[in-house]
Amino acid sequence: MSNAAPPRKAPDQPWRTEGTPEEPPGRPRGRWGRGRWWGLLLTAVVVFLLAYVGLTYFDRGNEPTISYTEFSKQVDADNVSKIYSKGDAIQGELKDARDKPDGDGDYTKFKTQRPSFADDDLWQELNSRGVTVTAEPVVRERGVLSNLLFSLIPIAFLVAVWIFFARRMGTGGLGGAGGMLGRKAPPKPVELQPGTERTTFADVAGIDEVKGELDDVVDFLEHPDAYRKMGAKMPRGVLLAGSPGTGKTLLARAVAGEAGVPFFSASASEFIEMIVGVGASRVRELFAEARKVAPSIIFIDEIDTIGRMRGGGASVSGHDEREQTLNQILTEMDGFSGSEGVVVIAATNRADILDPALTRPGRFDRVVSVAPPDRGGREAILRIHTREIPLAEDVDLTQLARTTPGMTGADLANLANEAALLAVKRKQQQVSQSDLSEALEKVQLGAERTLVMPEEDRRRTAFHESGHALLGMLQPGADPVRKITIVPRGRALGVTMSTPEVERYAHSEGYLRGRIIGALGGMAAEQVVYGVVTTGAENDLEQVTNIARGMVARWGMSERVGRLSALPSDAQQAYGLAAAPQTLDVIDSEMRRIVDECYEEACRKLRDHRGRLDALAEALLENETLEEADAYRIAGISRLTKDEAP
Numbered sequence: 001m002s003n004a005a006p007p008r009k010a011p012d013q014p015w016r017t018e019g020t021p022e023e024p025p026g027r028p029r030g031r032w033g034r035g036r037w038w039g040l041l042l043t044a045v046v047v048f049l050l051a052y053v054g055l056t057y058f059d060r061g062n063e064p065t066i067s068y069t070e071f072s073k074q075v076d077a078d079n080v081s082k083i084y085s086k087g088d089a090i091q092g093e094l095k096d097a098r099d100k101p102d103g104d105g106d107y108t109k110f111k112t113q114r115p116s117f118a119d120d121d122l123w124q125e126l127n128s129r130g131v132t133v134t135a136e137p138v139v140r141e142r143g144v145l146s147n148l149l150f151s152l153i154p155i156a157f158l159v160a161v162w163i164f165f166a167r168r169m170g171t172g173g174l175g176g177a178g179g180m181l182g183r184k185a186p187p188k189p190v191e192l193q194p195g196t197e198r199t200t201f202a203d204v205a206g207i208d209e210v211k212g213e214l215d216d217v218v219d220f221l222e223h224p225d226a227y228r229k230m231g232a233k234m235p236r237g238v239l240l241a242g243s244p245g246t247g248k249t250l251l252a253r254a255v256a257g258e259a260g261v262p263f264f265s266a267s268a269s270e271f272i273e274m275i276v277g278v279g280a281s282r283v284r285e286l287f288a289e290a291r292k293v294a295p296s297i298i299f300i301d302e303i304d305t306i307g308r309m310r311g312g313g314a315s316v317s318g319h320d321e322r323e324q325t326l327n328q329i330l331t332e333m334d335g336f337s338g339s340e341g342v343v344v345i346a347a348t349n350r351a352d353i354l355d356p357a358l359t360r361p362g363r364f365d366r367v368v369s370v371a372p373p374d375r376g377g378r379e380a381i382l383r384i385h386t387r388e389i390p391l392a393e394d395v396d397l398t399q400l401a402r403t404t405p406g407m408t409g410a411d412l413a414n415l416a417n418e419a420a421l422l423a424v425k426r427k428q429q430q431v432s433q434s435d436l437s438e439a440l441e442k443v444q445l446g447a448e449r450t451l452v453m454p455e456e457d458r459r460r461t462a463f464h465e466s467g468h469a470l471l472g473m474l475q476p477g478a479d480p481v482r483k484i485t486i487v488p489r490g491r492a493l494g495v496t497m498s499t500p501e502v503e504r505y506a507h508s509e510g511y512l513r514g515r516i517i518g519a520l521g522g523m524a525a526e527q528v529v530y531g532v533v534t535t536g537a538e539n540d541l542e543q544v545t546n547i548a549r550g551m552v553a554r555w556g557m558s559e560r561v562g563r564l565s566a567l568p569s570d571a572q573q574a575y576g577l578a579a580a581p582q583t584l585d586v587i588d589s590e591m592r593r594i595v596d597e598c599y600e601e602a603c604r605k606l607r608d609h610r611g612r613l614d615a616l617a618e619a620l621l622e623n624e625t626l627e628e629a630d631a632y633r634i635a636g637i638s639r640l641t642k643d644e645a646p
Contacts, residue, residue: 043158063091063109064100071112074098075125082132088114198257204250205384206377206409213368214238214255217343221259221295224341235366236333237344239303239359241351242370245410248347251370252299255345262296264289268305271325279306279325287332287342295341300329303346308353326355333363372408374503375401381409385416392430400436403482403499415443441483445495449488459621460526461486461494464536466616467525467606468496468518473637474605475514481632484616485625493536509557512547516598517605519543524602525613544598548591553579558590612636 074080074094083092090112097106114122126133201211220227220234227234240248249265256263264286271279290296306325333344346364348354358364373381379401386397404412418439423431442448453461465484472481479498486494498518504511523537551557553567566579566587579587606613612635619626619634626634 063111064102064107065111065113066101068112068114068118070101071110072120075122075129075131078129080126080129080131082134083126084134085114088116090114198260199250199253200257201254203384204247204254205380206373207247207251207370208377210240210251210368210370211254213366214251217255217345218259221261221297221341221343224295234343235364236362237346237364237366239351239354239364239367240345240347240370241367242347242349243372243408244349245408246370246372247409248370249299249301250409252297252345252347256297256299259295259297261341262290262293263299264296265299265301267301268303268307268325272306272321279321280328283325283328283332290342295343298342298344300344300346302348303358304348304350304353307346307348307355307358308350309355326358330357330363372406375405378404378407378412381412382416385413386431389416389420390430392432394433395431395436396433400440402501404440405499405503411443415439418442441489441497445497446489446491453488453493457493458486459617460530460534461536462617462620463525463529463613464522465494465496466613466620467521467523467528467602468540469521469631470609470613470616470635471521471524471602471605472496472498472518473632473635474609475517477508477511478514478518480628482628483625484620484631486620487624492539509551512551512557513594513598516544516547516595517602519547520595520599520602521606524599524606528603528606528610528613544595545591548594549587551594552590553587558594560586560590 071080071090071092079095079098081093081095083090085091092110092112094108094110097108099106204211217234217238240251242248252265253263266286271282286298290298306322306329344364351359351367359367379397382397382401404415407415415436416439419431419435422435422439426435428435465486469481469484472478479500481496481498483495483497485496489495519540520537522540523533526533526536549567552561554565556563556565561583566583615634615636616626616631619630623630632638
């Protein structure tokens with residue numbers, strides 16, 4: 001299975017196609033059809049004639065034609081250096097320049113004509129004066145072939161400039177959208193492309209409820225007559241909304257593959273150019289191509305690039321181009337009667353900022369939320385991505401799925417690939433459970449760093465991570481500790497990994513306070529053991545701040561702020577713009593109160609269980625990494641009775 005986007009059929013075509021009929025060989029594409037060339041050919045002929053006549057005219061040179069009498073005078077004055085004669089036509093060159101007969105400057109090279117009735121002794125006179133009679137013309141002129149070749153240079157330049165601007169403007173060549181020279185060529189007859197392996201629902205796992213909603217689209221594309229008889233119309237557009245990596249593009253391709261219809265795929269940003277109107281012309285051409293091979297599916301990825309909410313103020317050129325492209329998409333979707341068999345599927349991870357005109361009935365009237373998979377879904381996704389990977393007998397995908405909450409399909413595909421790369425590096429024949437575990441650590445925590453730390457920093461890091469782990473073990477309802485390590489990974493000097501046993505979709509205040517206490521465990525351990533804190537808690541404090549802010553300002557877990565969403569999530573980027581100054585002061589005060597209470601509790605628990613803290617730190621210093629079972633055993637806490645721990 002591959003989730004890669006289909007290839008483009010032409011470099012200047014902003015969309016990709018899959019499963020479309022193939023044009024017969026020997027027939028030019030519409031954008032470069034025979035009807036497109038007549039204008040360029042006519043222009044080339046005109047340019048050639050002008051260039052040829054001009055070269056022939058200007059190639060005559062500026063040598064004056066003098067009278068034979070003047071020529072004779074110059075011979076008598078011994079001022080002729082050499083001549084060339086062909087019949088009675090004479091070309092020559094003077095030793096010293098003389099004024100032109102018309103008085104416009106002077107000359108050294110000249111032409112003249114010897115009269116047929118002249119009866120002079122020209123040869124004897126020239127010979128006595130020492131004039132050289134040459135065998136080659138004094139004044140060279142290009143021949144017809146040279147002028148012909150030079151005339152073709154501007155034509156080649158014209159064609160190159162023509163093609164360059166045609167592709168830059170996205171007009172589809174010489175007669176594309178807008179037509180640089182004439183009308184668009186009519187559609188060419190097509191032949192069906194030999195069947196190739198397509199992505200289907202068998203390649204999609206973990207999002208069964210989403211597949212159920214898209215089954216209607218597949219059924220409509222396969223049996224449109226049944227819907228027409230009932231008077232039912234299929235939604236003109238389906239919007240897939242979800243976080244990155246959840247499989248939105250794969251789902252769209254699977255719908256097309258399941259129904260066996262052509263699939264047109266494009267990113268919204270590929271329609272945008274600096275020249276206003278280009279995006280709209282590309283949209284028109286895309287929808288026209290899709291209608292030719294209907295029933296078909298058009299997929300527009302990251303539609304929020306051009307579909308974000310429109311403003312009413314003055315805009316610059318780029319904004320005008322985005323709005324024109326969006327308006328063209330809306331117009332094209334309005335043009336669907338429901339019987340063309342063209343379904344538009346779009347994907348975004350910012351559905352909240354889309355223009356209302358896009359999501360109204362008649363446009364994208366069906367919005368499908370694509371969420372990260374649950375535990376069963378993750379296991380199914382892992383089985384799909386490991387179909388072509390030889391797995392050892394000790395591999396337990398069920399256990400691996402249990403320890404990967406929140407990971408999307410793309411994350412799991414990357415996890416399987418990292419494990420395979422690691423097995424190749426180790427020269428193994430199969431991927432083992434340890435390869436998958438190490439790949440998971442690399443994906444979640446970062447790659448190991450070969451950092452040599454002083455012994456004091458290493459000991460401090462051991463107590464820091466032991467503080468995180470011990471509070472995670474002691475706190476009722478906290479996520480179980482899976483691994484503790486003081487091996488530097490990514491930007492961290494040590495890592496404590498905790499993941500929930502079951503999927504959590506709603507969090508209580510007690511659970512969130514437990515997460516704050518666990519995150520403050522490292523700083524609290526340094527305070528309890530050394531009496532000082534270090535900069536190692538920077539990332540911990542960022543997590544604590546985000547959780548506390550959400551509790552107070554978004555989730556109504558503060559009596560002073562009340563049951564208000566005083567600071568919506570989008571306003572966190574511009575903190576302070578969504579609430580009154582007094583409310584912000586109360587939010588800050590409540591955040592400090594919650595964090596201070598949690599920090600005091602963390603310090604108290606670590607003082608009460610100082611022996612367990614020291615045991616974990618010493619084990620870490622000795623082994624560097626502790627797995628789940630070893631960590632709980634050394635701390636003297638049973639996994640089954642953890643919730644009853646004091």
